Amino acid sequence: MKVFGIYEEEDFPLVDSGASESGVSSSSYEETITPLMNLLTQFRDQVKDQAQTPAALFRLCDELRDELLPHLGIRLEDRAKGQAAIWKYENKEILLKEREEKVREKERKEEEKRKRKEEEVKKKSTPPQEWFKIYKAAEYS
Numbered sequence: 195m196k197v198f199g200i201y202e203e204e205d206f207p208l209v210d211s212g213a214s215e216s217g218v219s220s221s222s223y224e225e226t227i228t229p230l231m232n233l234l235t236q237f238r239d240q241v242k243d244q245a246q247t248p249a250a251l252f253r254l255c256d257e258l259r260d261e262l263l264p265h266l267g268i269r270l271e272d273r274a275k276g277q278a279a280i281w282k283y284e285n286k287e288i289l290l291k292e293r294e295e296k297v298r299e300k301e302r303k304e305e306e307k308r309k310r311k312e313e314e315v316k317k318k319s320t321p322p323q324e325w326f327k328i329y330k331a332a333e334y335s
Contacts, residue, residue, distance in 0.1 A: 224283050231268065231281045238270070239278055260296075264289035 238255050245251035259270045267286035326334050
């Protein structure tokens with residue numbers, strides 16, 4: 195993100211992996227990534243607002259939300275037009291399971307669509323003399 199000029203070196207706090215003198219970590223991981231996630235969310239919203247027709251930009255934004263951030267344990271939720279997106283830090287395993295379920299559902303719908311299309315082609319290519327024998331056999335036997 196620094197390369198794209200979204201933030202400077204001093205804008206993003208360093209992760210303090212060790213404990214302070216009192217034995218308590220000085221900042222949590224969520225507090226550490228909050229500025230970056232807010233900038234990333236803002237960047238994504240601006241790209242979506244400025245890209246009215248190019249589908250590639252929307253695909254990139256959706257890929258970021260659906261494919262990349264779940265591996266980091268981050269859920270990015272779109273809201274109504276004109277409202278900023280919301281991000282949540284969640285269990286990575288849950289997000290990956292949800293992602294896998296969405297992929298399976300999409301594949302199932304594509305398979306159903308393919309079967310309907312095959313059936314339509316079969317109906318159109320069946321000669322009229324055979325149509326009632328094949329498709330209406332139970333009704334006219």
